[in-house]
Amino acid sequence: MNQSGQEAVQLLHIHSGRNEVRLAWTVGLFLLAVSAAVLPFGSIMLPEVKPFLPAFIAWFILGDILTAYMLFSRYRASRSLPMLILSCTYLYTGLITIPHILVFPGVFSPTGLLGAGDQSAVWLWTFWHGGFPVGILAYLLSQRLYTRPVESRKVLLYGLIAVAGTVLLVFAVYLLATRGNDLLPRIIQKGNFRILITSGVGPVVWALNLIALAGTLWKHRGRSILHLWLTIASLAFLLDVTVTLYSGARYSLGWYAARINSLVAATAVICALIYEVNRLYVRLVKQHDLLQASQTELKQANDQLLRLSSLDGLTEIPNRRRFDGVLALEMDACARSGKPLSLLMLDVDHFKAYNDHYGHQGGDRVLKLIAKRLERAIDGTKGTAARYGGEEFGIILPGYSMKEAMIIGENIRGMVEKERIPHEASASGSYVTISIGAYSIYPSMDTQREEIISLADRALYSAKAGGRNRVSYNGSAQA
Template identity: 55%
Template structure:
């Protein structure tokens, strides 16, 4: 997962904001370096602790960058990234013999039997190796164009690491054992020879060429290439200031070391910034996802609620009635409590619709449903629309006597509302015919579906008897029916 994150971080396209930030950083580096250049040879105090501290930070930054680039190679398999990782590994390792052989840090002439030219030639190797590595990165990138990316190889990464280590050891050995054969570049701490000798201009031109080619070929299209261009620019200005500094521990020399440090850290800083930016986006998206999930749960609950309600009257629909009937029957049996059912029918509702219209009929259905629900005897009772002008009431824990009482309360509430119905033979207003059925705790059945069907059938027979008996009345089921 970390490898994939690194791959995404370094290969994502650059945004305008990122390009603007990189351009601002480049302008700042150039402006500071050019402002120092005229005074670069001005001698400053010698800070012995500066170079070891600088090297420690530089070593940390380059090796960490190399590690992250090797991780990206493992994730993406790009050979060009492997070359770039090797480049940063080389600069991170070559700095070690450079500081060990630098005069005045650990000893007057440097460790490892160093001579007066050892450290400067290791500096030359360091500042030639970096642009060559950048050019190798560009060349490998061009060769990879329009070709499928090969899978990464741990052996290839290990071989590259060993090759870089051997290169550092060989160049260090040459600088140590063949120092007398190498041209003199520094005399008594002054860089005059470095400026006039072909080596100095060659190193400078090589770095400038690497910076220009990197911009021309890659144009900062990705986060990696954008900030790598700034890093190579800072490295080139390091060479520029060193050559024109005149001597060690001068203003230009100190500024050159700062540019080296900027070059080493800029990729790390860019990656950390992108990690932080992506983390913020991830946190924001996670928050939005959680909000969306809560909204989805709420909508699902609302959808479920609506699926359980009758669209016209707002009370439980037939589906909810069937679910509650089966559930409450089972609970009543388990608790040993009675269970009662009312079936209610609006008297002569077809005649009402025919004479008053369907819209008025709908109003009667809604008003009747509200009256039934408001007249329920307890919070455990449930009113439902059974179908058409028929309603049902579930009464868990209610015995036969209290069922008749509850039915009468409902019948009376509808009658008292006095909803005009001039075409009903039962009364000049809307009335209800009601049938009741009660299951006692003793009458248990092993078949829950059959039990519910029997209860509904009994209540329906009682309802039919109410209609036969003149409507606007209540009939309790009995086995004599």
Template identity: 60%
Template sequence: MLEITRESHQLLHIPSGSTQKRVAIWVALSIFVVSLLVLPFGSRMLIEIKPFLPGFISWFVLGDFLTSYLLFSQFRATRSLPLLVLSCTYLYTALITIPHILTFPGVFSETGLIGAGDQSAVWLWVLWHGGFPIGILLYLWSGRKSASPVAVKRIKTAGLIAVLLVLGIVFLLYLLVTLGNDMLPRIIQKGNFRVLLESGIGPVVWGLNLVALLLLLWVHRGRSVLHLWLSVAVFAFLMDVTLTLYSGARYSLGWYAARTNSLISATVVICSLMYEVNKLYVRLIRNREQLLRSRMRLEEANERLTRLSEVDGLTGIPNRRAFDEKLDKAVQASKAEGTPLSVLLIDVDHFKAYNDHYGHLRGDHALKRVAWALMETSITFPHTTAYRYGGEEFAVIMEKGDSEQAAIFGEHARKAVVSLGLPHEQSRTSSLLSISVGLHSRVLEEQDTGDGLLEQADQALYRAKESGRNRVAKAEDGLMHVYDQKTS
């Protein structure tokens, strides 16, 4: 189960869709039809284009190196031994074509370079076109035999051994076809491939490619992107061998067409995989953009929730939570800057009696009017904010304001509430709704706390109520001072 989950996240195990299958079938049919049309005229000689073969080999080598690298990268990510085998197969075909082009007569010299004999180039072609299907067969076999992934600590070692093994095989084969040129069977005469066909070596190479194609289709049936286009690559290789065997000679129509099939074989896998990489990249970018949009919406929602959590649902002014957070910050600022901090506690006079007489709806309306009167008053004082503290209690924080400024605010707030003109027939203090205010102000020392400020302000509020309500009281230096509204 873990193995299946791991493979489902591999680039090379992306399922092939119906569109990809249609395109692959179209490409394979095009190769087949063109090859079939060329076959009767394959031996017709065309002009010898000198740059064609170096350009063809360069394209082929680049395509196979890139495919090998991508497959090896997937092996490192998935630790799948079959992917290492397939990577080495493409590395082998890329490397074996290098001595093939260097020993090819008439490209860089009349007889070829690096110790080339008259049979070296054609034997390297046989080893090239025979080695690729053998690598495919090894890939299929390793997929059946290797169920467990390569151990993480052995990935580098396995990769290094595989690369060195391929390099060693290619070098030994190069030595065989150059130093042993005269001992190998002669399969080409004066550029004619008929001997290759008649000797049976050519049909063996053709048969290897056919077996590799049939087994690949039977085992994997093109279910993944990799296996779909790998099947097309092996089929193009088979058509390459077919046209080469019946082309008759180098630089014939069949020979040129066979090289074209080789190019298709070398590029279809890498092109299909790069297409999938691009699709994954585009999908990643879109997912990232969607994630960023979702994150922005989440942050906006969190901000709204934070605002809502800090706003009193009834009065619409900041609530107790907002007050506590602001008080902590204001205390720290007062200590750091050496500026005074004032806290005022406000209570609506005889509010229980108001509620009992006028009802809770009128009581809620009265609290809203009082809250906005306090808010409007606080706007006229710098660094001052009003909060609903709970029930009929309110609180005010005045930063950088001394006791005299706080007392002035308290008196303005008291007058603003009385000026609302809300009748209060049950009040023993006034015929109109009124408030009592207690405040405390000082420059905080290191040992001072917000709770200490609140305690002093609460004592001042108690003093204001005890003195007859509808007035402001101040706690300062351990003393209480009550501002009588009749003389203020």
């Protein structure tokens, strides 16, 4: 079986746990105990309860056809041919009970409907209880022969052929049991079917059910929920046949008890399937929750990665990469709208000397403080402040003219100066100061980002050359 087929089968076959096995053992032992207790008294005749048989058959038909439907759905999901055979086995047992109840004497008419003969009902019972173990054995054998999944395009075709074949088989058995009533060996006489045993037909049906039970136990040992309760169903069918044969007649104690075993056989697997569906639903919900949690964690990780990739690790403002990206976007936007764009480039005066005198930790504290002042200065604008590299920072001001940019630049310079951070190693003063270069332009679609940065840097060099602690616009110093 290919990987997809194996995964589908593993998903659908839920392993049985200790509680499930314990429950199955309890049900199995209960059925054995009740059947063993009934056997010595099985021939005791009880009143004929007219509604019992129709109610029993209705339950059986409903249970088996629902089981067949759920198994067929599993076949379509797993594309497992053995699962299709098991589905048709339950379809067969569900459908064959319909002619069985219709031809049963005394239910809908004294002699039965649909051309019933005096042996039609018992032969349909025989084909019913013999057909089930044959289907189980076919299922077990197919698991060894058909290990590859059905091709996807053939799943529905195979399913239709199997269902149609099962319906035709039931119809053929019905015709044999009614039209061929006089051709079949006599296994009942006036409601007494002890001849079932002496004719050998009953023991053959019993042996088939025993082999089916043994095969299910040997092959699967109840390792999955489905096969655990399929074993119980096979046991119930075997006990049904056993008690029926020993009861000897219709409406005896054994006959009624055998019908109870049939109900267990019809109910066990569908209950297991419903239980599995519920387990699969719970598993699906848990996996959905895990998926949502994983998606949330992934989003958080992506956000963190984006933050780390676009922010400077020391100052926690945008880094050079983010600066370049924003500048390109704002240039395009201003070129389309016809608005100006201003750029401020600044760095700390005599920063190397500060680092040498106060240490790198002191220098880091200065850079962090300046970054905060930059963010405060552009708060309320559409500007972006970034650490361009080392002690150099850049501020992008889309829509701001030269005059407005100079005002913001001077405001930033003054804010840093007012902090009065001691700088004993400075050659131009006693405190930490900054120099700023400004450049404004009405960009076009052909304007290069490097050109704007270069011109703003040139203004910054002019501010340094003019004595530092000042703002310079395109080389024109402003105190």
